[in-house]
Structures are given as structure tokens and as C-alpha cells.
Amino acid sequence: MNDNHPAGHGPTRALTVADVLALPVLAAGQPQVVTGMAHLERPVGWVHITELTDPASFLKGGELVLTTGMPLPDDVPGVRRYVDELADVGAAALVIELVRRYHRPPDALVDACRLRGLPLVTLAKDVNFLEVTQVVHALLLGNQADAMRRTQRIHEAFTALTLRGAGPEDVVRAAAEMSGRTVVLENLVHQALICEPSGGTLEEALTGWEQRSRATGADDHTATCGPAGWLTAPVEYQGERWGRVVMLPARADGPAFGPEEITVLERTAMALTVARLIHSTPWERTAHRNALRDLVDQRHRSAEDAHARCAALGLPTDRSRFVATLVDLRAGRGGTDTETRLLQELRTAGVSALVGELAPGRLGILLALRPSQPWRPIVERLCSTALGLAPQAVVSVGSEITELSDTARSFREAARVAEATPPGQPLPPDRSFHELSDIGLARLLYALREDTRIQEYAEQQLGRLIDHDTQHGTDLLTTLRHYLDAAGNKTTAARRGGLSRETMYQRLRTIERLLDRDLESGEQRTELHAALMALDVLRAH
Incomplete structure (x- = not known):
């Protein structure tokens, strides 16, 4: 069976007319597409061999019809009726063997199939129709089994998310990863609250979101809606609706959503409902x-x-x-x-x-x-x-x-x-x-108070003076503060410190000697003033 699997396609999507024609068992008949080339991506749900004049009565839609052409009506109206019945029931394609009755497709058949958009495929060589049905049905059944397993994995994944109390972001992200589609959670006023783009950008997914969302309309159940073909599902609990979750098509002309995408979106809506109930923070x-x-x-x-x-x-x-x-x-x-x-x-x-x-x-x-x-x-x-x-x-x-x-x-x-x-x-x-x-200097120093360079600077500038005060019981640091606050005016500094001018002069000379600084220098006074402000910040905080 593996040898007959369509090249490049796994069991993750529906088998199409083009896939079936590419199978070795059918390719051996040298298939030629006469009409309906644009419809070869139609899914094939079954293969039906018929030699009846009214095969449509035994069809449900989606079948690839195989015939030798023996029962085909001789008259043009009969041929048209034959094709109309196949098209009306939704047959995927008609394959006719040009070996026994015909060696070229009748013009009436070609015209009728072209008119109804029904793919008509001719086989130039004899093909074992029974073998074709066996191969295709085996692939279809295999696809169904794989689909059931994938559906089971989807349910298990969302159950695990719910059991661990996943938030809405985790749920939407999981949905996008499982489906390979962009998934969006919106509220009742069409604001996109969470978006997980897949194969695109946020700009592509969300530009003009409210207008596009309103044009989509609303539905009470999971459904494909609006001109853009969005797949939507309501998020609600006991009649109270909170919003809806949207799955965007892969592209404007991309394939429709299948059962798996629908399952993913329905489970996403359920998981979002649970997340809303267990997480108190509103989505907005x-x-x-x-x-x-x-x-x-x-x-x-x-x-x-x-x-x-x-x-x-x-x-x-x-x-x-x-x-x-x-x-x-x-x-x-x-x-x-x-x-x-x-x-x-x-x-x-x-x-x-x-x-x-x-x-x-x-x-x-x-x-x-x-x-x-x-x-x-x-x-x-x-x-x-x-x-x-x-x-x-x-x-x-x-x-x-x-x-x-x-x-x-x-x-x-x-x-x-x-x-x-x-x-x-x-x-x-x-x-x-x-x-x-x-923000002045004091507040800037406060913001930088944990920077060791500020701490080192204050210590380097004032450390010797502080040590002297500690060892001798003096208060030269306060004297320096009064002097710097007075912008170097000794008289004002002495008055603020309650000192005589002579005592102020003596203390300032001692400060200059201890710090090896010239207090007449405006630049050095600025450096000391900054260090003193840094020391105040460090001591206060």
C-alpha cells in the first residue's frame, strides 16, 4: 500500500482526485484529464465501479466513478441526463476507459461534463478497476484511522491543558500549534484579546480586525461564517456568552476547514470556558x-x-x-x-x-x-x-x-x-x-544609590574626614556642610553653625589638610558637595 500512496502527501488531509490519478495502479492506464482540470482537488470519499445507465441512484457524493463506457446512452439528451445526475449527487470525477466501446470520448459527454464542471478522465489502456478500488479504499480507511488517532490526541491535549489550569494564552497557543492556523480570541465588542498567528504576522491577522469581525456575523455554534470563511465558535457558560474564538483560513483560496480543525476549535472554546471560570482576572x-x-x-x-x-x-x-x-x-x-x-x-x-x-x-x-x-x-x-x-x-x-x-x-x-x-x-x-x-542632583544620586561607584566616590572624597570626627569627637563634616551650603561664604557658614569667624577659619583649614583639598576652588567644592549629597542619600536609605 505504501508504494501506491500519493507522493508527497501524508494521511493528514483528504485524498483528492489528483492524488488518485497519481497512484501507480491508475497511472498505468495513462489517464488524461479532458475536462474539470480546475476541480482535481476535490476530495474522494470512495471509488464506485458502475456499468449502469443511472449510477447516481447508488451514490452519496464524493465518489470517483469508474466505467468502461458500455452503459453510456447513445443519444445526446441521455448523455446529458447521465452527467447531470452524477453532478447533482456530487460525484468527484468520472473516469472512462477507452478500450472496449470507445477509443475517444464522445463529444456529447465532453460537452456535458464541461458544462457541469465535472472532471472527465480518460484511460488509454486497460486498468483493473477492482485493484484501483482496493488501493484507494485502503488509503481512505487508513486516513480514517489516522484521523481518529489525531482526534484522540486533540482531546487528550486539551484535557491535559484543562487539568493543569492553563490560562487563555496557553489554550489559544495550543490551538494554533495543533491546527497550523491563526487562532484569535475576541470579546463581545469584537476586540481581539489574544492572537496566535500561524504562518503569518500579527499585522496580517489583526489589521482592520473589528470591521472584518463584524462583517463575519455571529453563530450560536461552531460554523464557517462570513465572506472570508472564518471558522468560529462561541465561548459561553450556562447561557452567558463571553466572546468567541476564531480560526482564520490559511489563505483566501486555501482549503476549507476539515473535521480536525472543527474539533480543535470546539475543544478550544471548551477549554477557554474552563479557564475563564478558574482564573479570576478578566480577559481584557x-x-x-x-x-x-x-x-x-x-x-x-x-x-x-x-x-x-x-x-x-x-x-x-x-x-x-x-x-x-x-x-x-x-x-x-x-x-x-x-x-x-x-x-x-x-x-x-x-x-x-x-x-x-x-x-x-x-x-x-x-x-x-x-x-x-x-x-x-x-x-x-x-x-x-x-x-x-x-x-x-x-x-x-x-x-x-x-x-x-x-x-x-x-x-x-x-x-x-x-x-x-x-x-x-x-x-x-x-x-x-x-x-x-x-530630577535634580540629589534625586539622581538617590536613583544611583546602589551603584558601588557612587559609594566609592563618597568614601574617597569624605572618608578621612568622617574617620577624624569619629576618632576625635569633632563635627567637621557638619562644618563642611554649612560651608558648602553657603556656596563658600564663610560668614554665612559661621552664623549657621553658631561659630565665631576665627573658629570657622580654623576648622576649614583642618578640613583642607585632612582632605588635601583647596576649598577656595569652585570645582573642588562642587566635587565635595556632590559627595556629601551622595553620603546623605546612602545614610538615609
Whole structure:
């Protein structure tokens, strides 16, 4: 049987007319396709040998009909009726042997088959029809057995996913891998929440998603829908529908979905229902989180993929202004409630955004702004909500960007602002959030406090003075601080330290000797001032 298997085809798809004609047992008859060349990919479900004038009465559709031509009617109307009955019942093709009655196909037969689009194949040499049926039926039965085994593996795979509590992303990914097709989970308003492309890109799968999805229509069961031929299945539980899962055709002119793809999609819908019941996080929130993390970590294959994915989630990517905002809760708790409230606040204000947890205790918000829409009042509104729920929270903002591909930079700037904001840092007088312009030297040093180079610098600059104070009970470090804070004005420094001018001069000479520094040098005073600020940061935190 293996020798007669169509070259290049495994048992993973239906046997076609072209496959059968390529079998050695039939190729020996020198088959010639007379009509229906465009229909040779029709699946063959069985082979039927007939010498009857009305063979269609014994057919169910999908049969390859073999005949010697002996029963073919002599009159043209009879030939047309013969072909019409075969075409009406859905025969896959008609194969006629040109050995006994005919040596060329009758014109009436050719014309009738061409008119009905029925493939007509002639055999120039004698072929053992019984052997043809044995070989083809063995292949068909083998395909059926393989299909049953693959179906069993599909059920086992999804059962394993369900038993281990797989999330919706794992379920959709498994469906795409098993089917070799792009699979998408969407919600009730036609937003694509999860997409696993197969053999293509996110851009190809998701561009214009909402419009395409709405054009597909809806169905209450697994079905092929719409002009694009999507295979869809509802995701629901006890009458409550949450969305649907979609399997896209391999290509516009690709083969239709078979029983295996239908099985995969039905099991996907079931597994997604279970995942929804056991995982409390709403799909939309997870989708926002994943989309934000992919933007921040720059995990998209292209800018076009990023645009298509965010647009399919409802973010208007055609707008030219975006702002990244971080809400650092500091306590590491309350992220879920705050995330929900912030999203509700934005929806109430009619502001488009992605909101999601980027890390424990840190929420990310990407605002999509209309051309004339100011972002500061929106962020202030978010601050009011966030600080009302978590008073210790720090809200930081990156710079405004005009390209979605710059999202990572804007979030990186917001993160640097957050890292440079110590606990209890006073808010600016005119707003409730922090931005890049707020970072001075002290806050920069705070952000770098764990860098050993900063620690080494502070010790190298001030270590000898600190050691002297420790050993002799002096407080020269405080004297130096007053002097540097007074920008080198000895009189002001003496007054702040409660010292006489002579005592101040004496202490400053001692400091210069211990540190080997010239305190009259503006550059050296700056170096010492930076070291003193670094020491304060290190001691405080």
C-alpha cells in the first residue's frame, strides 16, 4: 500500500482526485484529464465501479466513478441526463476507459461534463478497476484511522491543558500549534484579546480586525461564517456568552476547514470556558497587560505588528500623541483594585488607554490622545484616584511621543523618574505627579544609590574626614556642610553653625589638610558637595 500512496502527501488531509490519478495502479492506464482540470482537488470519499445507465441512484457524493463506457446512452439528451445526475449527487470525477466501446470520448459527454464542471478522465489502456478500488479504499480507511488517532490526541491535549489550569494564552497557543492556523480570541465588542498567528504576522491577522469581525456575523455554534470563511465558535457558560474564538483560513483560496480543525476549535472554546471560570482576572485586563509589556520590552516583530495588535484591542493607534504613565504603589499591594479603578476613571472620562500591571506594585498606563487633547489634566485625574486608594503611591510620567514604537522610551523615562523619587518626596507645588524635569542632583544620586561607584566616590572624597570626627569627637563634616551650603561664604557658614569667624577659619583649614583639598576652588567644592549629597542619600536609605 505504501508504494501506491500519493507522493508527497501524508494521511493528514483528504485524498483528492489528483492524488488518485497519481497512484501507480491508475497511472498505468495513462489517464488524461479532458475536462474539470480546475476541480482535481476535490476530495474522494470512495471509488464506485458502475456499468449502469443511472449510477447516481447508488451514490452519496464524493465518489470517483469508474466505467468502461458500455452503459453510456447513445443519444445526446441521455448523455446529458447521465452527467447531470452524477453532478447533482456530487460525484468527484468520472473516469472512462477507452478500450472496449470507445477509443475517444464522445463529444456529447465532453460537452456535458464541461458544462457541469465535472472532471472527465480518460484511460488509454486497460486498468483493473477492482485493484484501483482496493488501493484507494485502503488509503481512505487508513486516513480514517489516522484521523481518529489525531482526534484522540486533540482531546487528550486539551484535557491535559484543562487539568493543569492553563490560562487563555496557553489554550489559544495550543490551538494554533495543533491546527497550523491563526487562532484569535475576541470579546463581545469584537476586540481581539489574544492572537496566535500561524504562518503569518500579527499585522496580517489583526489589521482592520473589528470591521472584518463584524462583517463575519455571529453563530450560536461552531460554523464557517462570513465572506472570508472564518471558522468560529462561541465561548459561553450556562447561557452567558463571553466572546468567541476564531480560526482564520490559511489563505483566501486555501482549503476549507476539515473535521480536525472543527474539533480543535470546539475543544478550544471548551477549554477557554474552563479557564475563564478558574482564573479570576478578566480577559481584557490580561490582554492590556500583555500588550503593554510587549511594547515596553519591545517584543513585537515590527512596528506594524504593534500597531495592529493595539488597534485590535481598541486603542486608536492612528492618533499622533501618546504618553506613558507609571503608578508605583510602593506598598506592593492593592494593584488589582487600583488597576480596575484607573481603567474605570479613564473610560468615564472618554480617554483611550491601555492599563496593566507591568510588575508587582507598578501599574502602566499608555494614553492615546487626540491632536488637541492636553494630557496633564488626565494624569491629574489619575493621580487623584491613585492617591485616594494608595496615599504612598508615586505617579511618574515620561515624555510625550508621536510614534507607538517609542512607547518603550517613554515608559523608560517614567521608570527613571520613579526610581529617582525617594519615599516622602514632596510633590511639586503645581501638580500631583513627577516628571523628568523634577530630577535634580540629589534625586539622581538617590536613583544611583546602589551603584558601588557612587559609594566609592563618597568614601574617597569624605572618608578621612568622617574617620577624624569619629576618632576625635569633632563635627567637621557638619562644618563642611554649612560651608558648602553657603556656596563658600564663610560668614554665612559661621552664623549657621553658631561659630565665631576665627573658629570657622580654623576648622576649614583642618578640613583642607585632612582632605588635601583647596576649598577656595569652585570645582573642588562642587566635587565635595556632590559627595556629601551622595553620603546623605546612602545614610538615609
